[in-house]
Amino acid sequence: MRTQPIHSDALKRWIEVIEQYDFEPQYIKGEYNKVADALSRRPDVSGALITEFGLEDNVTQSMVEAYREDPFISEIIRKLEAKEKVTSAEFELVNDLLFLDKAGNKRLYVPNSESLRSLFVGECHDATGHFGFKKTAANLLQRFWWPTMIRDAKLYVETCQVCQRDKPRTQAPLGLLKPLPIPERPGESLSMDFMDTLVTNKSEMRHIFVIVDRFSKNARLVPMPETAKTEYVIRMFKENWVKDFGLPKSIISDGDVRFTSELRKAAAAEQGT
Numbered sequence: 388m389r390t391q392p393i394h395s396d397a398l399k400r401w402i403e404v405i406e407q408y409d410f411e412p413q414y415i416k417g418e419y420n421k422v423a424d425a426l427s428r429r430p431d432v433s434g435a436l437i438t439e440f441g442l443e444d445n446v447t448q449s450m451v452e453a454y455r456e457d458p459f460i461s462e463i464i465r466k467l468e469a470k471e472k473v474t475s476a477e478f479e480l481v482n483d484l485l486f487l488d489k490a491g492n493k494r495l496y497v498p499n500s501e502s503l504r505s506l507f508v509g510e511c512h513d514a515t516g517h518f519g520f521k522k523t524a525a526n527l528l529q530r531f532w533w534p535t536m537i538r539d540a541k542l543y544v545e546t547c548q549v550c551q552r553d554k555p556r557t558q559a560p561l562g563l564l565k566p567l568p569i570p571e572r573p574g575e576s577l578s579m580d581f582m583d584t585l586v587t588n589k590s591e592m593r594h595i596f597v598i599v600d601r602f603s604k605n606a607r608l609v610p611m612p613e614t615a616k617t618e619y620v621i622r623m624f625k626e627n628w629v630k631d632f633g634l635p636k637s638i639i640s641d642g643d644v645r646f647t648s649e650l651r652k653a654a655a656a657e658q659g660t
Contacts, residue, residue, distance in 0.1 A: 446506070451483050453498035460485060460498055487532045494532040507531050508543045517553070520544040567639065570602040574632045577601065578639040579624075579646060581611065596620065598628050601639065617645045621654050634658050 388402065454460045463485065466474040478496070479486045485496040497504050511526035512518075524540045533539075544550055570576040578599045587593040588610075596609035609627045611620075638660060640646035 446503070447482075447484065449500070449503060450498060453500040453503060454483075454485065457498040457500075460496065492529075494528075494530055497531050497533045497536075499533070504533060504536075504539055505543070508540055512540070512543060512547065513549075517547065517549050519550070567601075573600055573603040573605070574635060575602060576637045576639065577628070577635045580641055581643065587613065596623055596627075598624065600632075615645070617648050617650045620645045621651065634660055636660065 388398070391398075394402070454464065463474060463478055464480060467478060467480050477488060479488055479493065486493040487496050497507055507530075508523065508527065511530070512523040520541050523544055524537055527536055527540055567576075578597075578601055580597050582595045582597055584593055584595060590610070591612050592610040593613045594611040594615070596611045596615075598607040598609070599605070607627050609623050611623070638646070638655070645651060
């Protein structure tokens with residue numbers, strides 16, 4: 388910290404606070420530094436399970452009652468009470484709460500209760516700042532365990548209204564809108580699109596092929612069947628526009644496949660559009 392060439396104002400204030408204490412930094416591996424996570428958290432966040440949800444009374448009682456209704460946990464508790472060695476090496480019962488012991492890390496076993504599991508997932512997601520699925524799953528894996536925990540965490544994040552409303556952008560800003568250049572004369576630039584009338588007439592026509600001159604706003608409305616191939620669209624364009632007004636220099640479309648296909652590009656290149 389002292390070797391950095393530039394210090395921010397916040398870092399300078401922290402250095403002044405740290406200089407008040409006489410200490411010697413010693414590195415401790417993460418697997419042995421169990422209390423660091425709790426000490427580095429805000430007290431209102433680390434105590435949320437106790438102060439806000441009442442883990443000492445209401446939640447604990449709900450957990451114990453849910454244990455009785457869960458046949459899998461009931462069988463584990465029965466084996467623990469019978470002092471079965473295999474089960475005792477993996478599970479531990481502390482104050483009527485079941486813990487899973489893996490590599491020295493004890494995690495609370497949450498019973499098959501949707502309300503309890505949603506409560507703990509919410510604590511590891513909402514209270515930590517809505518950091519997404521991976522962060523939520525990592526917080527859960529440190530403290531809790533149940534068979535479908537990762538899947539439940541992913542579903543919770545996908546249905547979280549805050550996360551869905553506030554999604555970070557993963558690409559650079561698109562910049563200001565750039566309007567299309569204004570044509571200099573009629574027939575120079577056209578716009579094309581298809582409009583669905585939702586009604587099919589006797590001639591099996593349902594769509595309208597809309598051709599608009601961008602300069603004069605003159606429009607041609609050509610009836611089209613519900614399914615029209617690119618060859619048919621090109622022929623209708625020639626018969627209903629090119630025959631009367633000639634070829635345009637440019638055509639603006641909404642990216643329809645009948646305007647962006649290889650056949651349409653070849654026809655436009657042949658016409659010099």
